[in-house]
Structure formats: structure tokens, C-alpha cells
Amino acid sequence: xxxxxxxxxxxxxxxxxxxxxxxxxxxxxxxxxxxxxxxxxxxxxxxxxxxxxxxxxxxxxxxxxxxxxxxxxxxxxxxxxxxxxxxxxxxxxxxxxxxxxxxxxxxxxxxxxxxxxxxxxxxxxxxxxxxxxxxxxxxxxxxxxxxxxxxxxxxxxxxxxxxxxxxxxxxxxxxxxxxxxxxxxxxxxxxxxxxxxxxxxxxxxxxxxxxxxxxxxxxxxxxxxxxxxxxxxxxxxxxxxxxxxxxxxxxxxxxxxxxxxxxxxxxxxxxxxxxxxxxxxxxxxxxxxxxxxxxxxxxxxxxxxxxxxxxxxxxxx
Amino acid sequence: xxxxxxxxxxxxxxxxxxxxxxxxxxxxxxxxxxxxxxxxxxxxxxxxxxxxxxxxxxxxxxxxxxxxxxxxxxxxxxxxxxxxxxxxxxxxxxxxxxxxxxxxxxxxxxxxxxxxxxxxxxxxxxxxxxxxxxxxxxxxxxxxxxxxxxxxxxxxxxxxxxxxxxxxxxxxxxxxxxxxxxxxxxxxxxxxxxxxxxxxxxxxxxxxxxxxxxxxxxxxxxxxxxxxxxxxxx
Numbered sequence: 001x002x003x004x005x006x007x008x009x010x011x012x013x014x015x016x017x018x019x020x021x022x023x024x025x026x027x028x029x030x031x032x033x034x035x036x037x038x039x040x041x042x043x044x045x046x047x048x049x050x051x052x053x054x055x056x057x058x059x060x061x062x063x064x065x066x067x068x069x070x071x072x073x074x075x076x077x078x079x080x081x082x083x084x085x086x087x088x089x090x091x092x093x094x095x096x097x098x099x100x101x102x103x104x105x106x107x108x109x110x111x112x113x114x115x116x117x118x119x120x121x122x123x124x125x126x127x128x129x130x131x132x133x134x135x136x137x138x139x140x141x142x143x144x145x146x147x148x149x150x151x152x153x154x155x156x157x158x159x160x161x162x163x164x165x166x167x168x169x170x171x172x173x174x175x176x177x178x179x180x181x182x183x184x185x186x187x188x189x190x191x192x193x194x195x196x197x198x199x200x201x202x203x204x205x206x207x208x209x210x211x212x213x214x215x216x217x218x219x220x221x222x223x224x225x226x227x228x229x230x231x232x233x234x235x236x237x238x239x240x241x242x243x244x245x246x247x248x249x250x251x252x253x254x255x256x257x258x259x260x261x262x263x264x265x266x267x268x269x270x271x272x273x274x275x276x277x278x279x280x281x282x283x284x285x286x287x288x289x290x291x292x293x294x295x296x297x298x299x300x301x302x303x304x305x306x307x308x309x310x311x312x313x314x315x316x317x
Numbered sequence: 318x319x320x321x322x323x324x325x326x327x328x329x330x331x332x333x334x335x336x337x338x339x340x341x342x343x344x345x346x347x348x349x350x351x352x353x354x355x356x357x358x359x360x361x362x363x364x365x366x367x368x369x370x371x372x373x374x375x376x377x378x379x380x381x382x383x384x385x386x387x388x389x390x391x392x393x394x395x396x397x398x399x400x401x402x403x404x405x406x407x408x409x410x411x412x413x414x415x416x417x418x419x420x421x422x423x424x425x426x427x428x429x430x431x432x433x434x435x436x437x438x439x440x441x442x443x444x445x446x447x448x449x450x451x452x453x454x455x456x457x458x459x460x461x462x463x464x465x466x467x468x469x470x471x472x473x474x475x476x477x478x479x480x481x482x483x484x485x486x487x488x489x490x491x492x493x494x495x496x497x498x499x500x501x502x503x504x505x506x507x508x509x510x511x512x513x514x515x516x517x518x519x520x521x522x523x524x525x526x527x528x529x530x531x532x533x534x535x536x537x538x539x540x541x542x543x544x545x546x547x548x549x550x551x
Binding site: 011045048049050051052070071073074076078080082084085086087088089093097098100101102103144 | 319320321323324327328331332391392393394395396397398399400401402403549550551
């Protein structure tokens with residue numbers, strides 16, 4: 001649905017987007033993740049035709065956004081970082097304007113009604129936009145993006161400024177929309193990409209540093225699998241026993257957190273599961289294991305690792 | 318283009334700008350009407366129309382200052398530029414909305430002229446010629462205002478720039494009469510926007526002047542389109 005090839009955007013000397021390429025399939029929800037100033041908004045603005053790329057190509061539904069902007073823009077609903085609202089209009093006037101602007105083919109009233117119900121703005125329909133709360137403004141912005149039911153939705157930080165209940169509502173709405181739309185959303189909230197997106201693109205300094213779903217990315221970044229086991233009994237005996245288990249690469253005693261027991265950090269290769277041999281070995285020697293915790297990297301750790309690694313000039317994934 | 322035009326018209330009359338423009342225009346023309354017609358007791362509308370020319374350099378900036386600057390400032394240009402409309406459509410929609418308010422303001426003045434015609438002798442041709450002249454003059458002024466509104470994010474800057482440019486054009490006339498070189502005088506009077514208008518006041522329906530005004534409007538609208546398109550590349 002969306003194809004991006006070697007996209008470059010230069011502001012004077014500053015390289016905001018540095019040769020980004022990716023494709024998004026139909027019905028996919030793609031999350032753009034990255035620290036502030038990583039080039040997320042710039043990339044989105046180029047995808048929607050608001051900015052022009054210095055070089056590279058963007059095709060939406062097979063149509064090039066530069067060669068044939070009017071046709072390509074018909075496929076896109078865009079919610080910018082700051083919703084493009086005319087403050088002196090009422091919600092009704094605004095949506096009527098957007099309906100006309102986007103030359104929507106559906107019958108006017110039923111279509112606008114449907115959108116209002118979807119984003120839950122019926123109760124503010126007759127009010128002037130400048131008097132609305134931030135949450136409602138954001139939803140009117142979302143309504144604007146949905147006008148004409150475009151197959152591609154590009155949402156720049158759609159949940160910023162909403163309260164926790166509204167955030168959950170909007171996330172559920174995006175998931176629902178993702179069933180029959182292609183969605184690209186940007187965010188710097190990690191839980192958001194984890195809960196909403198099928199696929200995650202991490203951008204840092206204008207480059208893609210990781211691409212995949214949440215499990216793949218954490219798996220890739222985590223390296224060795226880490227477990228913390230709490231075992232009752234003598235420290236030296238247990239350490240020796242743990243070291244004897246095949247596939248365990250490293251054992252480190254973390255000290256005692258509970259009387260009569262010690263915590264041990266175990267590292268193993270990510271391709272083997274050492275939990276069962278661990279249990280059997282300890283059981284056979286009558287050392288009770290009273291706790292076991294996986295120390296897998298969260299998406300958050302992975303994100304921090306990727307972003308800092310890159311800025312230190314280290315090797316990216 | 319129609320959607321933009323409709324929104325712009327709506328905006329003129331939900332904000333005070335449309336009313337302020339029309340009221341200010343009517344107040345100023347009423348003053349000129351009293352000075353040139355009622356006080357002199359002469360039914361020559363030419364003086365009246367000629368006198369009102371000075372009003373436009375103050376008022377047209379009010380009409381155009383907001384058009385593009387405000388969209389940029391509030392980032393609403395993002396919805397316009399990412400919708401399936403051309404930049405030409407956006408610019409023309411806004412231009413025509415401003416021109417419509419400009420034209421609406423002219424209508425009540427016809428009542429005053431009708432009033433004079435009832436009691437005195439008024440040349441219909443001359444009156445019509447003047448209205449046509451004012452309309453074309455307005456086109457070029459509004460196009461200049463549009464362009465200057467597109468170069469800045471600030472309404473105030475746009476208004477001041479437009480006012481300065483229109484006022485400079487006005488003084489170009491005085492300049493034309495004071496330069497020594499005949500050639501230079503000719504050049505200055507050729508580009509003089511107000512000088513052109515005298516053709517209409519004298520009842521001459523000058524095609525070249527109309528072409529001139531339309532050309533000025535087209536050039537500045539074109540520049541407006543270019544400046545908006547260029548911004549995407551910056």
C-alpha cells in the first residue's frame with residue numbers, strides 16, 4: 001500500500017531523514033518509534049505530500065505523491081501533530097468543510113454521522129472548536145482524517161494530550177480501524193506501539209535502526225536469555241550445581257533477598273530453554289527452587305539500547 | 318476551490334473582519350460622498366470615485382492580511398496541502414472570497430449614486446465605467462495582498478507590508494510628474510496602478526488598463542502559488 005524508497009530530507013545542512021526505505025502492506029498497523037527530533041514527523045509530512053523530499057520516492061497505492069499528488073492524496077487521511085482545526089468554526093461547519101475539501105463521494109449526512117459516532121464527538125457537534133477540550137480537539141482532528149474513508153491513515157502522535165481513559169479509547173479505535181485500513185502512527189510511548197501495532201519501525205537520527213514486531217525486536221536486541229532463580233540452600237553448593245547444568249553459560253550469585261535462600265542470575269543461549277533442566281537438577285539434589293523470573297529485555301530497554309548505541313556510533317541492528 | 322471559497326466567506330462573517338471592512342468602507346465613502354457631492358452640490362460622480370481610491374490602500378490589507386499567514390501560523394495549511402486540491406485552487410478560492418467581500422461593499426454605494434441620479438444628472442456610462450475600474454483595481458490590490466500574506470506567518474506584518482506597497486504605488490504617481498526624464502516618467506506612469514484608473518474616471522473604457530490590472534493580479538497570484546509550493550522544498 002505504501003512504498004518508500006531512499007527518502008532523504010535535508011533542511012539546509014541538517015539531514016532530517018537519511019535515506020529511509022520501507023513498505024507497508026495493506027491492513028498493517030505500523031508504529032513509528034523514535035526520540036524527539038528523530039525524523040518521524042518529517043517522514044510523515046513527506047508521505048502525505050505536505051513536504052517534498054530532497055530525493056527518493058513515495059508511492060501510495062502505487063501512485064507517486066510527487067508526480068500525481070492529487071490522486072495520491074485521495075488515499076490518505078492525515079492527522080498532523082497539531083490537529084489542523086479552524087478555531088472559529090463549529091464542529092459541524094468544520095466537518096462540512098472537510099467533506100467538501102476532500103470531495104467525498106459518500107452521502108453527506110450519514111457519512112459525517114458515522115464518523116462522529118466512531119470518534120464520539122456527537123455531543124460537541126454544535127460547539128465552536130476553540131471552546132473544546134484538548135481531547136475533543138484531538139478527536140475532531142481524527143474525524144477529519146477519517147473523512148471519505150481513505151484506505152491509508154497517517155496519524156502523528158494521535159494520543160498526545162489525552163487522559164488515560166481517552167488514550168485507551170483511541171487505541172482501541174485505531175486497532176478497529178486497522179482491520180480495514182493501512183495505518184502508520186508515530187509515538188514515543190512504547191506501550192502504545194506494543195499494544196496497537198503489528199510492526200514497529202524505530203527511527204533515530206533520520207535512519208531506521210530496527211524493523212519488526214515487538215517480540216522480534218526484543219529477541220534480537222536481548223542477546224543471551226537471562227533468568228533469575230531463587231534457590232534455598234548453601235550458596236557454594238548451589239552455584240556449583242547450577243554451573244553443572246549443560247547450556248548454562250554463566251552463573252552469578254546476586255545475594256540473599258529472602259532468609260535461607262540466594263538469588264542466582266543464569267545466562268543461556270537464546271535458542272535453548274534451560275528452565276526444565278534447571279528444575280530437574282535442583283529437585284534431584286533436594287535444593288528447593290522457590291522463585292524463577294525471566295529477565296528478558298522489555299521493548300523499553302531495547303529502545304534505549306538501540307537509540308543510545310546508535311548515538312555512540314555503535315553497531316545498529 | 319469552492320470549499321475553500323465557502324470557508325473563507327464564512328470566516329469573513331463569523332469573525333469581525335468582513336463587517337469591519339464593509340463598515341469602514343461605507344463610512345469612508347459616505348464622507349467622500351458628503352465632501353464631493355453634497356457639499357459642492359455638483360452631481361459629478363467622477364470626483365467622488367476618484368476620491369475614494371485612497372480608501373483601498375488602507376482597507377484592502379485588512380481583507381487580505383489573514384488569508385495565508387493565519388493558515389501557516391495555526392498549521393491549518395496542513396489539511397489544505399494534504400487534501401486532493403491543487404495549490405492554484407486554494408489560492409484562487411481565497412482570492413475570490415476576498416474579491417467577493419470587496420464587491421459586496423461596493424453595492425451600498427450604488428444607493429448613494431441612485432440618490433444623486435434622482436435629483437441631478439448622472440451619466441450611467443461613467444458610473445458603470447468607474448465601478449468596473451474599481452473592480453479591476455481591487456483585483457490587482459487583493460492579489461498583491463494575497464502574495465504578501467503568503468510571505469509571512471504574522472497577520473500584522475502582512476497588513477503593514479500590503480499597506481506600504483499600496484501606498485508606495487500611490488506615490489508613484491506623484492513621482493511620475495516630478496521626474497525630469499521623459500522616458501522615466503513614461504515608465505513610472507506605465508507601472509502606476511492609480512494613474513491607470515484615471516482612464517475610467519474620464520469615462521474611457523480602456524481595454525489596456527483592464528489588461529494591465531488583470532496582468533498584475535495574475536502575476537501576484539502566480540507568485541503566491543509559487544511561494545506556497547516552494548515552502549515545501551525548503
